[in-house]
Amino acid sequence: MINFHKDHANLVNVALLVFALLSTGIAVAPALTMQDNNAPLPDMPKMTDQERRGLSVYVAEGCIGCHTQQVRNIAMDKTWGDRPSIPSDYYFSKERPNIWQATPSLLGSERTGPDLTNVGKRQASEAWQMLHLYNPRMVVKGSVMPRYGWLFQEVDSAQVKPGDVVVAVPADKLDKPGMKVIATLRAKDLVAYLLSLKQAPLPSGTVAPEFIETPAPNGKAVAAAAPGAAPAAVDGSAVFSQVCAACHQPDAKGLPGAFPPLAGSPVVNDKDALKMVDIVLGGYTGRPGYGPMPPQAENLNDDEIAAVINYVKSHFGNDAPPTDAATVKSQRAVIAPQSVK
Ligand code: HEC
Numbered sequence: 001m002i003n004f005h006k007d008h009a010n011l012v013n014v015a016l017l018v019f020a021l022l023s024t025g026i027a028v029a030p031a032l033t034m035q036d037n038n039a040p041l042p043d044m045p046k047m048t049d050q051e052r053r054g055l056s057v058y059v060a061e062g063c064i065g066c067h068t069q070q071v072r073n074i075a076m077d078k079t080w081g082d083r084p085s086i087p088s089d090y091y092f093s094k095e096r097p098n099i100w101q102a103t104p105s106l107l108g109s110e111r112t113g114p115d116l117t118n119v120g121k122r123q124a125s126e127a128w129q130m131l132h133l134y135n136p137r138m139v140v141k142g143s144v145m146p147r148y149g150w151l152f153q154e155v156d157s158a159q160v161k162p163g164d165v166v167v168a169v170p171a172d173k174l175d176k177p178g179m180k181v182i183a184t185l186r187a188k189d190l191v192a193y194l195l196s197l198k199q200a201p202l203p204s205g206t207v208a209p210e211f212i213e214t215p216a217p218n219g220k221a222v223a224a225a226a227p228g229a230a231p232a233a234v235d236g237s238a239v240f241s242q243v244c245a246a247c248h249q250p251d252a253k254g255l256p257g258a259f260p261p262l263a264g265s266p267v268v269n270d271k272d273a274l275k276m277v278d279i280v281l282g283g284y285t286g287r288p289g290y291g292p293m294p295p296q297a298e299n300l301n302d303d304e305i306a307a308v309i310n311y312v313k314s315h316f317g318n319d320a321p322p323t324d325a326a327t328v329k330s331q332r333a334v335i336a337p338q339s340v341k
């Protein structure tokens with residue numbers, strides 16, 4: 001038997017051994033497996049220098065005070081991503097900016113505004129992001145998000161140089177006629193970062209973590225629809241308010257100079273629905289005075305696109321014959337064949 005009172009060398013050795021075992025067990029071994037868990041996903045693009053600068057602006061401006069970047073594995077988070085977040089999602093953003101600064105903490109715990117994990121996919125329009133940062137209430141009427149006016153410069157139109165990003169502020173909302181609002185480098189970096197926020201697909205063969213359904217009051221999980229049952233009809237008005245209203249506005253009257261009205265639009269009221277199907281699937285650009293509309297093929301499936309088009313065609317004073325999901329499907333094959341929905 002070792003006598004710790006007499007044999008001090010053994011006391012030290014045993015203490016060292018216990019220390020080594022504990023460190024391996026609680027620190028080294030988990031760290032090694034953590035390394036594997038955090039490996040970047042194969043289809044995850046590296047952050048560009050501009051996006052990394054944008055991340056610093058995001059941290060510096062305290063956006064984390066109101067926005068999370070974590071899709072939790074509970075049913076209410078389904079709207080924020082295609083799957084719950086996993087450690088690998090943070091592989092590039094968790095790099096320390098330099099030796100003096102810690103890893104930016106992006107997860108957040110406050111959701112005064114929406115989760116931003118997938119915002120680059122949900123709201124892929126640079127024009128919208130710029131205008132929203134300049135003044136959130138110009139695009140979302142009741143928004144409580146602060147305006148980040150200091151990320152922009154208000155200049156005389158003569159001072160606009162080629163290459164400047166001019167924010168699509170509706171003319172009647174400018175302080176002075178003839179004034180232009182241009183984005184500073186920090187705004188451009190921040191928007192580049194926001195547009196890069198997209199969940200990367202998991203490699204094929206990986207089982208995605210699942211969302212846990214909210215249990216019904218009786219304690220049982222809410223029953224999934226019986227297999228083979230007809231899927232519930234898509235609510236076009238819901239798709240409109242979730243996707244289109246951000247730009248075309250809830251009353252479909254648009255914002256002059258930024259987003260055209262859908263109320264009374266000749267495209268919407270055209271008897272032939274194909275042009276509108278093509279616009280929603282593939283996006284639309286080219287008319288002077290309006291920024292591009294981002295394609296929705298990756299965001300919405302055929303039923304959702306047909307439903308929202310039919311909703312717009314029969315509301316806001318519009319009156320045109322409806323289309324159907326089969327038409328959307330055949331146009332998808334032409335316009336966005338790579339999109340799977
Ligand atoms: C005081 C809370 C608050 C702060 C701070 C804040 N936001 Fe927001 N944000 C909101 C709210 C509320 C909304 C929803 C209403 C809206 O779209 O304006 C929102 C919406 C957004 C959206 C649109 C999300 C979507 O799903 O359409 C983006 C992008 C965004 N914020 C980015 C930022 C960035 C970048 C910063 C920092 C520069 C920031 N926010 C700071 C409250 C905040």
Ligand code: HEC
Pocket residue numbers: 123124125128240243244245246247248258259260261262265266267268276279280284285286287288290291292293294296308309312
């Ligand atoms: C990010 C902002 C944005 C979102 C979201 C958006 N649009 Fe658009 N939309 C635009 C812009 C900008 C234009 C004008 C593009 C141009 O003319 O070059 C446009 C044009 C259109 C037009 C043509 C209107 C005309 O009179 O020429 C239709 C139709 C349309 N959008 C329907 C929709 C529908 C339906 C949705 C929702 C599924 C939607 N848009 C979502 C920005 C957006």
